[in-house]
Structures are given as C-alpha cells and as structure tokens.
Amino acid sequence: MTKKQSFTCLWVGQSLANCGDVFYIVGMMTIIYAATQSAFYMAAVPFLTMMMRFISGIFAPLILDKFGLKCSLTRSQTAKSLLLLLLAIAFSFHLFGPDFLLIFLLAAGISFLDGWALPARNAMVPLLITKEKLVQTNSFLSLLDQSINLSGWALGGTLVTLFGGTKIVWGTFFLFLLSTVFMLLIEADTVSSQKMRDRAGRLEVMKEGWRAIGQTPLLRLISWTDAIGTIASVVWMAAIVFVFVHHVLHVSDAWWGFINFSYFVGLILGGLVSVRCATLIQHHLRQAALIGLLAIGIATLLFGWNKLPAIALVLSFAVGFFEQLQTIAFSTLIQTCTKPQLLAKVYAAQGALYAVAYGLATLVFGYLTDKIGVISVFTLSGLLILATFVYALRTKKEWPMQADC
Incomplete structure (x- = not known):
C-alpha cells in the first residue's frame, strides 16, 4: 500500500x-x-x-x-x-x-x-x-473536522x-x-515512528513533549498563543452567545443559531480558501498566522461592542474564517519544525494544556459574564487575542517565515 x-x-x-x-x-x-x-x-x-x-x-x-x-x-x-x-x-x-x-x-x-x-x-x-502538500492537507483535514462538528x-x-x-x-x-x-x-512501513528507548524512564517519556515545547521558541510561542486563544474562545460557547443575543442584540432565540451557524460557515470557508491558496500560505506561514490573530482579536472586540444583528453575523463569520487560517498555519509549522519522534508527544502535551485551559475558562468566563456583563467578557476575549498577536509579533524573528525548518 x-x-x-x-x-x-x-x-x-x-x-x-x-x-x-x-x-x-x-x-x-x-x-x-x-x-x-x-x-x-x-x-x-x-x-x-x-x-x-x-x-x-x-x-x-x-x-x-x-x-x-x-x-x-x-x-x-x-x-x-x-x-x-x-x-x-x-x-x-x-x-x-x-x-x-x-x-x-x-x-x-x-x-x-x-x-x-x-x-x-x-x-x-x-x-x-x-512537505509541499502539508498546508493543503491540513486545510483538508481541518475542513473535514469542522464539517463533522x-x-x-x-x-x-x-x-x-x-x-x-x-x-x-x-x-x-x-x-x-x-x-x-x-x-x-x-x-x-509507511509510518516510520520510533518507539521508546528501554532505558528511558516513564516520567522522562511523559516530560519529553513538554520539554520540547519549553526548549523550542516556535513551539513555546504556538502553545502559549493557542492556550490563550483557547481561553478567549470560550466566549463563543453556546451559553455566552445566548446571553449576548438576549441582552445586547435584543432579538429572538433564532439569532443564537444564526450566529453559531455563521461562525461555523466561516470555519468551513476558511478551510476551502486555504485548500485553494495552499501554495501561497505555504510560503507565508508567519504572515498567515499573524494576520489570523490580528483579525480574530479585532473581530471579537467589534462583535462585543456591536448591537446590530446583521453586523454580528458578519463578525462571527470573520472570526471563524481567520481562526481557520491561523490554525492551519500553526499546524503546518508544528509538523515541519518538530522532530518526528517528538511530534505525537508535543501534540499530546498541547492537547492536555488546551483541555485544562478550556475547562477552567468555561467556569471563569461564565462567572465573569454574570458579574461584569457579556460585553465586558467579549472585550476581555478580544484583548487576550490581541495580546497574543503582540507577543507573536515581538518574537517573530524566532520562528520561520515558511515551513522550512
């Protein structure tokens, strides 16, 4: 085969x-x-x-x-x-x-x-x-995953x-x-993964992914940026959007579904555009990630401050679209700039980090929505994402412009 x-x-x-x-x-x-x-x-x-x-x-x-x-x-x-x-x-x-x-x-x-x-x-x-097909492949897989979701x-x-x-x-x-x-x-035979060295202790094996993230500037940047982005993305969970629809937009429950649908359409269209423009993105991964972060932060801020339902649909679509672009760029950089024997461990460590970040953020943002209001929560989310953009921009010299590690 x-x-x-x-x-x-x-x-x-x-x-x-x-x-x-x-x-x-x-x-x-x-x-x-x-x-x-x-x-x-x-x-x-x-x-x-x-x-x-x-x-x-x-x-x-x-x-x-x-x-x-x-x-x-x-x-x-x-x-x-x-x-x-x-x-x-x-x-x-x-x-x-x-x-x-x-x-x-x-x-x-x-x-x-x-x-x-x-x-x-x-x-x-x-x-x-x-390597030349990674952006197109990651776009296809992301598109497939989002379509299923x-x-x-x-x-x-x-x-x-x-x-x-x-x-x-x-x-x-x-x-x-x-x-x-x-x-x-x-x-x-086509998956040439390396198995554990017998002399490596279990604790050392469990730490390898985390150590790779800590010692590699690019992986550290992506992991922290995505972890903060995961926390910020909690505002798009159903309960908070539902509150926004009622307390800010003052429209019917149907708009809750419209906004969620618009967000997912943005994700899917972002995947389709990435498949079509794979070569361009492949050679400008750094720019694609930075543009994605900046656009998501601005769109989230504007969404929280906006009171017009039609504009809310456009902004939720924009968040989904640029989130897909940033995710694909980061995924490609991780895959091409990480040693094959460490890649799965890095993904496992990132998955654990994102899971606990999202779980805790759901509790914190739910509490803040009740205490400071839904507009303030969206503002906080947008500022968090823009902070990650500034961090990425300041450290841009530490990561490659394209998948050429």
Whole structure:
C-alpha cells in the first residue's frame, strides 16, 4: 500500500470515528436526560469527556512510545469499539447502575482512549504527506473536522428523534468497527515512528513533549498563543452567545443559531480558501498566522461592542474564517519544525494544556459574564487575542517565515 492510500485510510477511519464520537454523546445525553430529567447529569457528560482527555494527554506519550503511531491508533479505536459495545448493551438492558455510575465509567474510558488517538493521527500526517502538500492537507483535514462538528450534532439530534438514543449508540458501535478496519489497513512501513528507548524512564517519556515545547521558541510561542486563544474562545460557547443575543442584540432565540451557524460557515470557508491558496500560505506561514490573530482579536472586540444583528453575523463569520487560517498555519509549522519522534508527544502535551485551559475558562468566563456583563467578557476575549498577536509579533524573528525548518 502506498503512502497516499495509507493517508486515505487514515482520514476516512478518523472521520468515521469523529462522527461516532458525536453521535454516541448525543444518544447518551438524550437517554440520561430522559431517565433523570436532570440537566446536571446531562451537562456532566461533556465535562467528563474534557477532563478524561486532559488526563489521557498526560499519559499519552507512554502509549505512543511503547506501541508506535499506527498501533496506538488501532488499539485506541479497537478498545473504544469494545467499550461502546458494553455501553450499548447497558442501555439496551437498562444496566445504568447507581447514579449512572457504569455509564459514566464507560464514557470516561472512551474519552481517555481519545487522548492519544488525535495526537497519533496528527503526527502521522507529515510521515504520509510531502512537505509541499502539508498546508493543503491540513486545510483538508481541518475542513473535514469542522464539517463533522457542524453537521454531526444536528444530524445526531435528528437521528435520535427518529430512532431513539439506544439505537444511535448501537449505530455508533458499527461506525467504530468500520473505523477500526480502516485504521488496520494503514501500512505500518509507511509510518516510520520510533518507539521508546528501554532505558528511558516513564516520567522522562511523559516530560519529553513538554520539554520540547519549553526548549523550542516556535513551539513555546504556538502553545502559549493557542492556550490563550483557547481561553478567549470560550466566549463563543453556546451559553455566552445566548446571553449576548438576549441582552445586547435584543432579538429572538433564532439569532443564537444564526450566529453559531455563521461562525461555523466561516470555519468551513476558511478551510476551502486555504485548500485553494495552499501554495501561497505555504510560503507565508508567519504572515498567515499573524494576520489570523490580528483579525480574530479585532473581530471579537467589534462583535462585543456591536448591537446590530446583521453586523454580528458578519463578525462571527470573520472570526471563524481567520481562526481557520491561523490554525492551519500553526499546524503546518508544528509538523515541519518538530522532530518526528517528538511530534505525537508535543501534540499530546498541547492537547492536555488546551483541555485544562478550556475547562477552567468555561467556569471563569461564565462567572465573569454574570458579574461584569457579556460585553465586558467579549472585550476581555478580544484583548487576550490581541495580546497574543503582540507577543507573536515581538518574537517573530524566532520562528520561520515558511515551513522550512
């Protein structure tokens, strides 16, 4: 099997897994709410998912080093399939346990396994794709991921309405099985990942990704910039946008959906433009990232200060569009400027950092929205992003102008 064919198996398998991840969470939340009528239990599902991915991100380097990229990915997906089978059986026979303990344990296990699947996939990409095609490939993968995120929740909700939560969980099990088959088809010889040195201690292995970030100016810049950007992006979560629609725009609930949709359309169109202009972006990665950061910060500030619904749609679209541009530029720089044997560990460390940053930020920004108002929260978010732009601009000499490390 050629590298191109292995890459096809990689993105098809991962896309099926991503669809399944959305569907089973929708099905599980629906079943739990129907049984308990408790919003707390339902909200506990995404919170648990985030926390387990954070924990998994810390221990992921041990798994990735021991088994290699392909084996880590296939074992993760196989184990997820088995856990989801148990989850489907539990729902079918109402084996919930006290306070849904069994259900939450199975969901926690699935989320934990996800913690090394995404770093493994991202680390495989530069091994299967030439450097000249990385921007185009990252644009395609980002576009694919965002399309699944955009349509998955709506489609999952529709399927739950038609067939019920339990059948959706069973359907996800078969999606996971099919995903596992595609992962197994990837030729191991095309993914030349290095395994752990026997003499390396476990703690040292777990620290390698963090050490690489700390010792590499470019990785340190990107990691801190993205961590702050992750914190700032919390203002776009559904609850805060909902408050903004009611308290600032003074329009109906429908505009909440319009603004979210406009943001995701910006993400998707940004991916399409990046695919089309891949060569241009490839040779101007630094400029693309800086333009993205500056535009996101300005658009977020203007969104918070704006009171016209139509303008809000334009600004939310702009945030999504330029966020995609900045993300693609950073992803390409990380992949081309990091040693192959460290790449998955760097992704794992970044994933853990972003997960805890987002989790804490949701609590802090929710509190601040009540205390200082939604306009002030959007202002704070915009200023945080502009601060990262200034930081990146001041340190621009420490990172390359294009993917040529």
